[in-house]
Amino acid sequence: MTPSYTLAEMLRQADALAEDLRTLHGQTLEQVRGVPVGQDRSVISRVYLVGSGDSYHAALAAQMAFHRLAGVSCEPLSALRMLEYGAAWEQDDALLSGALVIGISASGGNRRLIEALERAGEHGARTLAITATAHSPLTQVADHTLTLPLAGLRPCPGIRTYQASLLGLLLTAIELGRQRGHRSAYADVLNREVLAAADAVEATTMALRSRCERLADRIAGAPVTMVLGSGPGYGTALFAAAKLIEAAGVFAAGQDLEEWEHVEVLARPRDMPTMVIATPGRSRSRALQVATRARGYGRTVIAVADDDDHDLAETAHVVLPLHGTVREEFSALLSHLFAGPLACFVAGRLNRLPFTTNRP
Template identity: 30%
Template sequence: MAADIAEQPEVYARLLDAQAPAIAEVAARIAQWAPRHVVFTARGTSDHAALYGTYLTEIRLGIPAGLASPSAYTVYGARPDLRGALVVGVSQSGGSPDLCEVVRVAREQGAHTLAVTNNPESPLAQAAELSIDVVAGHERAVAATKTYSAELLALLMLIEGVRAGDGALPAEERAALAELPGLAQGLLDDPTAGQLAPRYRFAARTVTTGRGYAYPTARETALKLMETSYLPALAFSGADLLHGPLAMADPDVPVLAVVGSGPGGAAMREVLARLDERRADVVAIGPSDVDGAALRIPTPDVDERYAPLLDILPLQRLAMELALHRGENPDAPRGLKKVTTTL
């Protein structure tokens, strides 16, 4: 897991350099299709990348987007009218039968289809009209790290390319993205997240939260904590946290709050104020100190669209270090395999 985490700056550089022409070509095709709405389908970690894709699609393209429920297709046999839609399957392995079935049915029902995967020869890539290889390379640990962040960057490059119309990213965007590998390396060199791990060694449960682009980060962090440390972790959008779950907050329930400098981060200020009223033990992940947070894991102040590619890195490190402090092996979570197949 440590080796996989450490490779992420290199993966970013590879996507931005060698893979950029292929992603631009796919983006140009999709722009020509002019989809009326976009449906993502994914499982596990990739589901959080897909959620990030829905935010990008609606905010940057102005196109309605959502997440498909694979069981509607595989268990209940649903055949929705998908004419005018783009259906995007996101999967590290590209091997889960339910995602392949969603893409197959989508083509049958009139949709255009795309696979975003780390295995260009996978059944999912073969089932879709177009595919994007996230070029993360072999992932050693069961818990996904570099494939997740590679999916995020691939989706960002794709959607910004569709927005441009011809698939090519504007020069300003390319320049900003070119800084990501260096920023990622700086975060991985910062020991703050690992130093926090002993603080939560005996935690019985935890909460993760964020709004907007940060919400997928909160969900992915919760999954990493559960699958490596077996620590029950509940992920909420900041808004949903205020609609009831706030009642469980107290000094014994650690809260990891992703608070950036954009609109999503601003919307989290009220959430942290309410958590402070409950005397919750809050750690903020973001570029600046926030009222209501006792501690902070510092991350660069970047465009809110880019923040999920950076904020997740110290949180992956925190999950790994916490597992070790709790006497667990993060490379081999009990009961899990690298590729999970569901119907």
């Protein structure tokens, strides 16, 4: 039987994110501290973050946290790339003996991901599953599991599940850093920052609703929408494009800020809606340059930026403001919040429901 998807559920899930973060934080932290993935510093030298769809986007958004807070090399891979290309299976097993492979799947039923974790374990890697579904097939093949249960979850393009996956990854990065020798007090500070981000999530969600509703009128008729970002914002860009596709059946594409300047800058129509993830951090200045360039070419520019970023406010046609301050490693907790409501309102303007494109 086909699940019953509604636009109202998308808005309910967006409204639940702040409370989800508060509720899940303690439960997830307790589980993470029970996973001894990094107690021997010589064991874990690199991390693979593996998933498909939203799970892969969360992996991209969390990569910086593993680099900076855990102090390990980290590579996000789609499930198929990990399985067939990503880990040099046919070479010496020692290549994976120092690896931690984290498989992310809300349902826990991604067949390619299950096969990838099985193969990684066979070649000497430690494996960890992050899922919202207890006792799923993914949990049966992983050495350790983080289960992030979401009460009252209903059929919907991934919104609550995306944040839960991202939370699991961020707390794992912090704990891995602690187990590898970072001061426990520093890990405690980082964990408190993640929990405190719930207030910023709540304030940002409230501020975005009406702006997303008005913006939907502006972009619903566009043949394509671009979403641009870099660093953690690249994961957000892909996630936001996916929500527009899943909810409204419109074509949207996520792209790296720099790559857009080399390729998609040439695409038509000239007034194509172009969303720029411009959160504070390393790529913010480049995001401003790209937004300025895009507007000069005639694009309709939408900036996802700090609420007091006056430069972006002057450059963009529309600003989707982020309220509250978080370090860049955690910025995806805020930057993705517009995606669900905007996709919902675009679908409403087009009189469409999620996931209906290929139904009879």
